[in-house]
Amino acid sequence: MKNLMITATRHNEGKTAITLGAVLALQKRLGNIGFMKPLGKRRFDSGGIRVDEDAALIARVCNLRENVQDMSPVTLEAGFQKSALSPQAMADNLTNVKDSFRAMSGRHNFIITPQAQASTITSRATSA
Numbered sequence: 001m002k003n004l005m006i007t008a009t010r011h012n013e014g015k016t017a018i019t020l021g022a023v024l025a026l027q028k029r030l031g032n033i034g035f036m037k038p039l040g041k042r043r044f045d046s047g048g049i050r051v052d053e054d055a056a057l058i059a060r061v062c063n064l065r066e067n068v069q070d071m072s073p074v075t076l077e078a079g080f081q082k083s084a085l086s087p088q089a090m091a092d093n094l095t096n097v098k099d100s101f102r103a104m105s106g107r108h109n110f111i112i113t114p115q116a117q118a119s120t121i122t123s124r125a126t127s128a
Helices: 015-030 053-061 087-105 118-127
Strands: 002-006 033-035 043-046 049-052 110-114
Touching: 002 015, 015 033, 015 053, 015 110, 033 053, 043 053, 049 053, 087 110
Parallel strands: 002 110, 033 110
Antiparallel strands: 043 049
16 A cells, blocks of 8 residues: 655645645546545534545545545644643544554555644644
């Protein structure tokens, strides 16, 4: 199983657009493509389950038949508190991401993961 991580140096630099294009292109070439946004910052209610809105968008546009909780294992609420960065919360979130990635690895031969900019996440927590 291979993985492609898409990242940027700043927030709102087009990771979702690049990811969407990459998923669509690789689906044509490889077929069984997975998508996972390990850490989402914009929550969206998808059938009673909170997921990142980018994960919901890519699942819908690319017709991905995936467990949406595996595609978006950790989502942060707007204005989340410093407690989200506590050692226990971080350990729990890391466990969720690892479990989801492991589950998806067994179902796909290629997974694309956009990665949030760490400084954006920590600055949101420290300013809350």
